[in-house]
Amino acid sequence: MPQAATTQDLRSAPPRPQAELLSACARGDPAAFRDLFLCYQHRVYSIALHYTGDAAAGMDIAQDVFVKLFSSIAQFRGQSSFETWLFRLVANCCHDRHRKFRRLVPLEEDRLPEPADHATEQARRSEMTRQVQHSVAELPEDLRMTVLLRYTEGLSYEEIAAILACPAGTIASRLNRAHRLLAPRLQHYKEGA
Numbered sequence: 001m002p003q004a005a006t007t008q009d010l011r012s013a014p015p016r017p018q019a020e021l022l023s024a025c026a027r028g029d030p031a032a033f034r035d036l037f038l039c040y041q042h043r044v045y046s047i048a049l050h051y052t053g054d055a056a057a058g059m060d061i062a063q064d065v066f067v068k069l070f071s072s073i074a075q076f077r078g079q080s081s082f083e084t085w086l087f088r089l090v091a092n093c094c095h096d097r098h099r100k101f102r103r104l105v106p107l108e109e110d111r112l113p114e115p116a117d118h119a120t121e122q123a124r125r126s127e128m129t130r131q132v133q134h135s136v137a138e139l140p141e142d143l144r145m146t147v148l149l150r151y152t153e154g155l156s157y158e159e160i161a162a163i164l165a166c167p168a169g170t171i172a173s174r175l176n177r178a179h180r181l182l183a184p185r186l187q188h189y190k191e192g193a
Contacts, residue, residue: 018082026074033070041066043153044090050148051094053137064093080162087153087163091145098141135185139178146174 016024016035024032044065049058068089076085136147142164149160150171161168 022073022076022082025070026076036069037066040086044086046152047087047090047148048094050133050136050152051144052097053133057097061090061093061097064096065090068093081159084159084162087149087155087159088165091149091163094145095141132182132186135182138185139181143174143178143181146171147178150175 016032021032021036021039025036041062045058045062048061048065049055052058052061065086069086076082136144139147145164146160149155149163150157155163157168157171160171164171
């Protein structure tokens with residue numbers, strides 16, 4: 001009786017060509033779904049986590065994305081790259097969650113206490129990372145998603161434009177506005193550098 005493949009086996013197995021994998025998913029092949037999930041799970045979760053700033057909410061969004069992906073994979077027509085289509089799905093799920101919870105008032109986050117030993121470099125970096133994430137989370141929704149796709153995923157303006165269904169010039173404008181909004185909030189880090 002054959003044994004089930006372990007995660008280690010999947011990592012060492014040669015990846016299938018994307019077209020073959022997507023075709024197998026469209027036919028309902030569970031192994032193909034698993035391979036697709038393993039291939040994209042971390043990137044999907046990373047975008048959702050950075051968008052929400054909350055691990056549990058990020059997991060919820062990632063789960064929603066894969067449920068929607070697997071139920072609609074046959075609708076992928078290849079008019080854009082698969083990643084563009086997938087990241088559009090992630091963006092839509094993030095927007096849906098934002099609309100669902102926008103009436104809730106966010107709680108004030110606790111500030112990190114100053115370490116008694118004048119803050120090590122690691123503590124300073126941790127605080128700076130937290131502050132950058134907090135500042136990005138406060139951006140308007142359209143700017144936040146643009147910033148996350150650009151700086152978290154490293155996507156080009158054209159790729160982001162395809163995902164968010166807007167011109168590349170709009171992406172450049174959104175990034176410019178985001179930079180202007182973030183600059184005063186994070187100015188003290190630049191001065192301290």
